[in-house]
Amino acid sequence: MRFLVLSDVHANLEALDAVLAVEHSWSQALVLGDLVGYGADPNAVVNRVRQLPIAAIVRGNHDKVATGLAPVDTFNPVARQAILWTARALTADNRAWLAALPQGPMPFDTDIEVCHGAPFDEDFYVFDELDAQRAGASASRPLCLLGHTHVQGIFRLGQYVSAERTSARVPYPFHYATISRALVNCGAVGQPRDGDPRAAYGVLDTDAKVLTLGRVAYDVESAQAKILAADLPVSLAQRLAIGR
Ligand code: ZN
Numbered sequence: 001m002r003f004l005v006l007s008d009v010h011a012n013l014e015a016l017d018a019v020l021a022v023e024h025s026w027s028q029a030l031v032l033g034d035l036v037g038y039g040a041d042p043n044a045v046v047n048r049v050r051q052l053p054i055a056a057i058v059r060g061n062h063d064k065v066a067t068g069l070a071p072v073d074t075f076n077p078v079a080r081q082a083i084l085w086t087a088r089a090l091t092a093d094n095r096a097w098l099a100a101l102p103q104g105p106m107p108f109d110t111d112i113e114v115c116h117g118a119p120f121d122e123d124f125y126v127f128d129e130l131d132a133q134r135a136g137a138s139a140s141r142p143l144c145l146l147g148h149t150h151v152q153g154i155f156r157l158g159q160y161v162s163a164e165r166t167s168a169r170v171p172y173p174f175h176y177a178t179i180s181r182a183l184v185n186c187g188a189v190g191q192p193r194d195g196d197p198r199a200a201y202g203v204l205d206t207d208a209k210v211l212t213l214g215r216v217a218y219d220v221e222s223a224q225a226k227i228l229a230a231d232l233p234v235s236l237a238q239r240l241a242i243g244r
Pocket of ligand 1: 008060062149150
């Protein structure tokens with residue numbers, strides 16, 4: 001069976017729709033949190049995701065703050081301004097749905113679990129090999145899918161940790177049948193920060209045991225125009241064009 005892996009959509013409807021348009025071969029989605037925050041389409045994105053057949057979903061830190069489950073004071077001024085705007089924009093129904101999203105980690109099958117940040121802490125950032133070692137030690141499955149950093153890549157864990165960035169080599173097939181342990185970030189759909197502005201995602205084939213990391217260009221200018229029209233911080237529009 002094939003699954004679409006989505007993380008960090010961040011209210012970017014253009015990016016989400018580009019991913020949904022380019023990949024059709026999946027039957028259910030794995031959603032790794034941060035559906036809202038930063039972008040100008042929180043309700044449209046939540047509505048779209050609610051219509052997908054979902055195999056597993058966990059919440060992200062922006063979902064928590066937008067719905068009042070976590071305090072806003074952990075956010076920097078730009079993120080704070082955006083999440084306060086988001087909290088006001090969300091419909092009561094979408095806010096309740098977001099607030100009810102489960103906390104990771106979530107076991108998916110015998111090979112895989114999903115989380116937003118790391119298995120031991122949903123808000124932990126796995127940026128480098130040391131972070132990956134710490135996160136990997138808390139994983140309950142050989143393959144852990146995570147998001148949160150908005151950087152697409154693979155950490156293979158053995159005696160040492162090796163990290164690889166994948167964005168320049170997509171579509172990048174990662175064969176996980178024989179791994180001992182790995183953490184994979186399929187990247188951010190709606191706000192990539194690895195220097196590649198294309199929307200990032202993954203397609204998981206549980207029969208072949210291959211996770212393919214992908215990127216797709218989307219209509220950045222429309223997403224930027226909506227951010228500016230909503231009076232959200234200008235930097236949130238600018239960063240989409242450079243993927244930072
Ligand atoms: Zn995020």
